[in-house]
Amino acid sequence: MITTRDEVERLIGRRHANPHSFLGAHPHPDGVILRTWRPTAQSVAVRVADKEPVPLELIHPDGIYEGLLSAAELPLQYEFEVDYGEHGSWAVKDPYSFLPTVGELDVHLVGEGRHHRLYEQLGAHVRTVDGVQGVSFALWAPSARAVSVVGDFNAWDSRLHPMRVLGSSGIWELFVPDAGPGSHYKFEIVAQSGEIRLKADPLAFAAELPPLTASVVHESEHEWGDDDWLASRRESTPLGEPVSVYEVHLASWRRNVAEDGRSLTYLELADELAAYVKDMGFTHVELLPVMAHPFSGSWGYQVTSYFAPTPLFGSPDDCKAFVDRLHQAGVGVLLDWVPAHFPRDDWALARFDGTALYEHDDPRRGAHPDWGTLIFNYGRNEVRNFLLASAVYWLREYHADGLRVDAVASMLYLDYSRKHGEWVPNQFGGREDLEAVQFLKELNELVHAEEPGVISAAEESTAWPGVSRPTYVGGLGFGFKWNMGWMHDTLGYFQQDPIYRRYHHHELTFSLVYAFSENFILPLSHDEVVHGKGSLVDKMPGDAWQKRANLRALYAYMWAHPGKKLLFMGCEFGQEREWSHERSLDWHLLENRDHAGIQSLVRDLNFAYRDEPALWELDSDGSAFWWIEANAAEDNVIAFARRDAASERFFVFVGNFSSAPRRDYRVGLPLPGRWKELLNTDSSFYGGSDVGNFGGVEADGPGWSGQPHSATVNLPPLGAVWLVPEAPVSRPPIEQESRPAQPADERRELQDTSAQASEESVVSPGAAATDKP
Numbered sequence: 001m002i003t004t005r006d007e008v009e010r011l012i013g014r015r016h017a018n019p020h021s022f023l024g025a026h027p028h029p030d031g032v033i034l035r036t037w038r039p040t041a042q043s044v045a046v047r048v049a050d051k052e053p054v055p056l057e058l059i060h061p062d063g064i065y066e067g068l069l070s071a072a073e074l075p076l077q078y079e080f081e082v083d084y085g086e087h088g089s090w091a092v093k094d095p096y097s098f099l100p101t102v103g104e105l106d107v108h109l110v111g112e113g114r115h116h117r118l119y120e121q122l123g124a125h126v127r128t129v130d131g132v133q134g135v136s137f138a139l140w141a142p143s144a145r146a147v148s149v150v151g152d153f154n155a156w157d158s159r160l161h162p163m164r165v166l167g168s169s170g171i172w173e174l175f176v177p178d179a180g181p182g183s184h185y186k187f188e189i190v191a192q193s194g195e196i197r198l199k200a201d202p203l204a205f206a207a208e209l210p211p212l213t214a215s216v217v218h219e220s221e222h223e224w225g226d227d228d229w230l231a232s233r234r235e236s237t238p239l240g241e242p243v244s245v246y247e248v249h250l251a252s253w254r255r256n257v258a259e260d261g262r263s264l265t266y267l268e269l270a271d272e273l274a275a276y277v278k279d280m281g282f283t284h285v286e287l288l289p290v291m292a293h294p295f296s297g298s299w300g301y302q303v304t305s306y307f308a309p310t311p312l313f314g315s316p317d318d319c320k321a322f323v324d325r326l327h328q329a330g331v332g333v334l335l336d337w338v339p340a341h342f343p344r345d346d347w348a349l350a351r352f353d354g355t356a357l358y359e360h361d362d363p364r365r366g367a368h369p370d371w372g373t374l375i376f377n378y379g380r381n382e383v384r385n386f387l388l389a390s391a392v393y394w395l396r397e398y399h400a401d402g403l404r405v406d407a408v409a410s411m412l413y414l415d416y417s418r419k420h421g422e423w424v425p426n427q428f429g430g431r432e433d434l435e436a437v438q439f440l441k442e443l444n445e446l447v448h449a450e451e452p453g454v455i456s457a458a459e460e461s462t463a464w465p466g467v468s469r470p471t472y473v474g475g476l477g478f479g480f481k482w483n484m485g486w487m488h489d490t491l492g493y494f495q496q497d498p499i500y501r502r503y504h505h506h507e508l509t510f511s512l513v514y515a516f517s518e519n520f521i522l523p524l525s526h527d528e529v530v531h532g533k534g535s536l537v538d539k540m541p542g543d544a545w546q547k548r549a550n551l552r553a554l555y556a557y558m559w560a561h562p563g564k565k566l567l568f569m570g571c572e573f574g575q576e577r578e579w580s581h582e583r584s585l586d587w588h589l590l591e592n593r594d595h596a597g598i599q600s601l602v603r604d605l606n607f608a609y610r611d612e613p614a615l616w617e618l619d620s621d622g623s624a625f626w627w628i629e630a631n632a633a634e635d636n637v638i639a640f641a642r643r644d645a646a647s648e649r650f651f652v653f654v655g656n657f658s659s660a661p662r663r664d665y666r667v668g669l670p671l672p673g674r675w676k677e678l679l680n681t682d683s684s685f686y687g688g689s690d691v692g693n694f695g696g697v698e699a700d701g702p703g704w705s706g707q708p709h710s711a712t713v714n715l716p717p718l719g720a721v722w723l724v725p726e727a728p729v730s731r732p733p734i735e736q737e738s739r740p741a742q743p744a745d746e747r748r749e750l751q752d753t754s755a756q757a758s759e760e761s762v763v764s765p766g767a768a769a770t771d772k773p
Helices: 005-014 106-112 226-232 266-280 316-328 381-396 409-413 434-452 482-492 497-510 544-560 587-591 593-611 743-749
Strands: 023-030 031-037 044-046 057-061 064-070 078-083 091-094 122-129 132-141 146-151 171-176 184-190 196-201 243-248 283-286 334-337 402-405 455-458 480-482 521-522 564-568 624-632 638-642 652-657 662-669 672-679 696-699 709-715 719-725
Touching: 005 057, 005 064, 023 482, 044 064, 078 132, 106 381, 122 171, 132 381, 132 652, 146 171, 146 662, 226 316, 243 266, 243 593, 266 316, 266 593, 316 334, 334 381, 334 455, 381 402, 381 434, 434 455, 482 497, 482 521, 482 544, 497 624, 544 593, 544 719, 587 593, 587 719, 593 672, 624 652, 624 662, 652 662, 709 719
Parallel strands: 243 283, 243 564, 283 334, 334 402, 402 455, 455 480, 480 521, 521 564
Antiparallel strands: 023 031, 031 064, 044 078, 057 064, 078 091, 122 132, 132 171, 146 184, 184 196, 624 638, 638 652, 652 719, 662 709, 672 696, 672 719, 696 709
């Protein structure tokens, strides 16, 4: 025997961090010595080129074979012929005959946390090395004693493919000629304690269908057809463009009732969802997390694979085709992305190499008290690199048009949802998680530098300043922030009975105090229609007609309010049941003309919004918004105006959130002449009672509410009207004077009170006047 017992024992005892130094071909004074580990083999021989095979000697009963090729020289092209008796014989290439597939520069960048294409090196990659096809496997496990890749290509036997560590980097690597696309695999990690942990690949491109948990080797064959879309995106500035987002949970949007109510596939959704969203006028869809996750009840927010789409709806290439088709239909795709926490599943990231690798070891920082999950250690270069690479991956490889970052508030504060004594202050004694703050800044700088024109949006519910301000002025760098305050106050107002809304008027107007402090998205998301909160239409007060009228008025107010728009699926047609991830939306409701009317309204809101620059060009500029009527609490009426960047387009919103129609209600207007009634939520087309203005009003009245002109407007009950000048405007910006609305008694002198119904009246579809909008 030529080798030493120590080398053998370390290999068999899973203590050898560099099996390449022992296995494979090595120089010897008399030629080349070869070794291989083939448990259960009856014999092993080595064949060089066309020469006769040379038998190897079994030097250890656990299956270690060794042999000397006299007069041979390196480099040497060879393969092993392995005889398993009645189970057959195979000729195999030696995994230990190849140089590392991860370069020194890659290792250096990983250590610094600056390898933004990490997914191109770690994970599983189909490659051709020295003319041999196979798969290169690599992972980061710095505290591991030994690592093997196991899979269906080696009968899940960890003895066949132990990996080598590359210096002190903690990166383990092996090229396996026997593996290929579709191979299922995991990493068997031996911790320093000797504990064996079987782990899925953190950077796998594909995952098994739950409840199975293996990773899957994937090589994409998708050919993209969205070059024009990407070119346009690179030149876009989302802040100054219309953005109306349809939030979707793919598994429950629509189901195939002909096949036991199964979820639609990516390819089925590509056709059906693209056509529906385009017809409805939304500019984007936002998908609840599509990253692979084992527990469907988490809706995707407990991610176990940060580089693999869920296999529930098809293959990774099917997912790419889904995005491709939406782009070709003119619809953008935003993804929910979850860097705030990850689940404790033993086969995934938790205590990956036997230590707290991706998470903090101290539960005061590493355990989330609300969700029972673990929190990433943002202060560790490699962990930060892992997350940054994931963000880049979805934007580059799946052509996503943006990321909505979940639970940002929980990342920013060390004491988030924790009591006194349950959290650790930062080095300055504060509650801010400075490492998470730095990570978020780096994330946004990277995303916007790598992929110009994409959207980054923060779900952030606190008063943290500058969430959507550039990092160079101290902000976090997000493009947008969800306006959770607007959502909370607005729903709170609309849930009040109209009789009591006068006491909650400030909830409707307060959002404009801070509306321009951030770049806001107005969200009516999935979070508002689950966990016993009921559906949006069910939140509204009154009988069935009044509930729908309130909902229509809410939508008209939302689409007119400064900020981009986001609406959860089903809300566009007045879904009545609370959303459940286990069933389809109630599409049959569209057989009811009132629900179809709500859908028609949302469609018209979207197209009118997209066609009116005053509603989106200057969303974050307070000079482009002014109140016309903010103080009519007794009437439950508000009115405001907006303009475009060139002051050539003007828009006025008037909402009457009482249950009484208000006829000949005087409203101040910034321009004289005819104003077109662009939209009226009380139109019978939408299920309303047709209280309207015969298509428009004349601004021929005196100055009113700080405006130089005015008109009398018929305001529908629980409704809203949109007004725009009928003739185009070409003039410099109007200087709007900020002043309170007219005193209530003076205002009422000009109102035709004889046409007013009492505040307490209950309006039903047939109770209002019949003038058409």
